[in-house]
Amino acid sequence: xxxxxxNQKGCVLLAGPTASGKSALAISLAREFDGVVxxxxxxxxxxxxxxxxxxxxxxxxxxxxxxxxxxxxPDDFCSAARxxxxxxxxxxxxxxxxxxxxxxxxxxxxxxxxxxxxxxxxPISEKLRSDLRELQRREGNxxxxxxxQTKDPEMAEKLNIGDSQRLLxxxxxxxxxxxxxxxxxxxxxxxxxxxxxxxxxxxxxxREWLYDRCNRRLDWxxxxxxxxxxxxxxxxxxxxxxLPSMKxxxxxxxxxxxxxxxxxxxxxxxxxxxxxxxxxxxxTWVRNKMTDAKTSSAQxxxxxxxxxxxxxxxxxxxxxx
Numbered sequence: 618x619x620x621x622x623x624n625q626k627g628c629v630l631l632a633g634p635t636a637s638g639k640s641a642l643a644i645s646l647a648r649e650f651d652g653v654v655x656x657x658x659x660x661x662x663x664x665x666x667x668x669x670x671x672x673x674x675x676x677x678x679x680x681x682x683x684x685x686x687x688x689x690x691p692d693d694f695c696s697a698a699r700x701x702x703x704x705x706x707x708x709x710x711x712x713x714x715x716x717x718x719x720x721x722x723x724x725x726x727x728x729x730x731x732x733x734x735x736x737x738x739x740p741i742s743e744k745l746r747s748d749l750r751e752l753q754r755r756e757g758n759x760x761x762x763x764x765x766q767t768k769d770p771e772m773a774e775k776l777n778i779g780d781s782q783r784l785l786x787x788x789x790x791x792x793x794x795x796x797x798x799x800x801x802x803x804x805x806x807x808x809x810x811x812x813x814x815x816x817x818x819x820x821x822x823x824r825e826w827l828y829d830r831c832n833r834r835l836d837w838x839x840x841x842x843x844x845x846x847x848x849x850x851x852x853x854x855x856x857x858x859x860l861p862s863m864k865x866x867x868x869x870x871x872x873x874x875x876x877x878x879x880x881x882x883x884x885x886x887x888x889x890x891x892x893x894x895x896x897x898x899x900x901t902w903v904r905n906k907m908t909d910a911k912t913s914s915a916q917x918x919x920x921x922x923x924x925x926x927x928x929x930x931x932x933x934x935x936x937x938x
Contacts, residue, residue, distance in 0.1 A: 625651065626712050627932060628813050631721040632657075632728055632907060633820030634899035635866075635892065636830040640673050642820075642921045643721040647681035649922075650717045650929060655707050656685040657722025657731075662700065663862045665691045665851050668844045670865050671834065682716070691854060691862040694746075697730045698738075698808060704731060705809055712813070717933070725902040732815070734806030738798075741789045749789055750859045753781065761788055769797040782864050816938030817910035818925055819903045826916055827900065831892045835867065839885060845871055866892050911938075 629646060633639045643654045654673075656662055661672040664687045672686055684707045689695055704720065704727075711718040720731070729735070753761050758778050765788045766773040772787040790798045822830075838844035848871040856863055863869075867888045874884035903910075913924040932938045 625715045625717045625933070626813055627717070627936060627938070628708055628811060628815045629717065629719040629818060629929060629932075630657075630728060630732075630815055631719060631818040631820075632725070632903055632910075633723060634822070634827060634896040634903065635671065635723055636827060636834050636896065637820040637822050638916075638918060638921060639721050639723070639820060640671070640677065641918050642818075642925070643719050644673070644677060644681050645918065645922055646719050646925070646929065647717070649926060650933065651715075652717035652719045653682040653684055653707070653711050655704060655711075655718055655720045656683070657700075657704070657720045657724055657727045659695065659697075659700070659722075659724040659727065659861065660865045661686055661722070662695055663687065663689050663691050663693070663865075665854070666847060666862065666865055666868070668838055668842045668847045669867045669871070671838075691851065692856050692860060694861065697724075697726050698735065700727055701730045701808070705811065708811070708813070723899045725899070725906060729906070730808075731811050734808050734810045736801050736804035737807045738790055738801050739794055741793045745793055746789055749785055749792075750857050753785055753859050754857065758784055761785060764788060765791070768792065769799070772798055775799075781859055782861055785859050814932070814936045814938060816929060816932040817907055818928075819907040819910035819912045820921070821900065821903060821912050821914050822916060823914060824897070824900065827896055828893050831896055832889050835885060835889050835892060838867070839871075839881075845875070848872065849875055866895060 629652070631639055631643055646652055647654050660666065660670040662685055667674070667687065673683060678686065685703055708718040758781055761784045762773055762778055765784060769787055769791045776783050776787065787798045790801065844867065848868055851868070852872055852875065870884045870888040870891070873879045874881060911925065911928050913921055915921045915924055
């Protein structure tokens with residue numbers, strides 16, 4: 618379209634649960650408003666799991682510029698603060714190029730730190746992180762939780778024994794800094810934040826429709842999309858099981874299936890259940906945290922475009938989101 622007097626110095630923030638249609642809408646927005654799609658999903662930032670993380674396909678990525686998708690090695694660790702710094706750099710480059718940044722994802726913490734900041738936790742030494750990962754691998758989460766209980770009982774009580782990544786993060790922070798993770802979160806926000814005008818968009822589909830979409834997408838991933846083969850190749854990398862990339866939805870369940878620990882039917886049911894639970898948490902976050910956003914519960918792309926295109930055009934003309 619002819620942009621005319623449209624101002625590209627703002628930013629679009631598009632949030633919603635998994636399987637709600639965010640990626641397709643973001644591509645349509647980028648094509649309509651000369652934009653760049655920037656990833657705000659904590660799993661799609663890693664290489665190697667395009668199918669199982671529902672990252673846009675190569676064909677979809679060719680329809681509009683995409684940034685921060687598959688840019689980190691799977692054995693890397695991407696904190697929210699690190700993503701924020703990368704996202705701000707991409708947004709700045711968009712503005713230099715007179716392109717509209719469109720950040721899209723379902724990781725609520727990413728949007729919060731981008732717009733509000735967060736207390737900056739000092740870097741964790743690689744030796745401590747490696748030692749704790751090895752302890753977790755060798756002796757399990759029970760030992761990590763017990764050790765955390767002695768140093769940060771509040772966080773140990775709050776975290777589920779199965780939440781490997783968060784248990785490890787809480788323990789490494791308190792051991793590195795001497796300050797519990799919860800206390801860090803209570804400190805004044807620090808670090809750079811997004812300062813340009815922003816338009817918030819939120820997808821809030823009907824829950825039963827969303828659950829059905831999650832189920833059908835997982836069936837496709839396993840039966841037609843090559844998801845099992847993708848995870849098998851990923852596991853061949855022999856990565857530390859405590860790495861964030863190893864916790865991607867579907868990876869633990871498919872891993873158990875490939876080890877013949879569970880049947881294909883059990884794998885699918887467990888993966889679907891975990892995905893539905895995750896979608897529910899995302900939907901709750903969107904409804905609770907994005908109360909000022911322009912929302913839509915539409916269930917098809919054309920309806921979403923009808924709901925949002927005029928809103929974005931008004932935002933670009935006036936700077937009011």
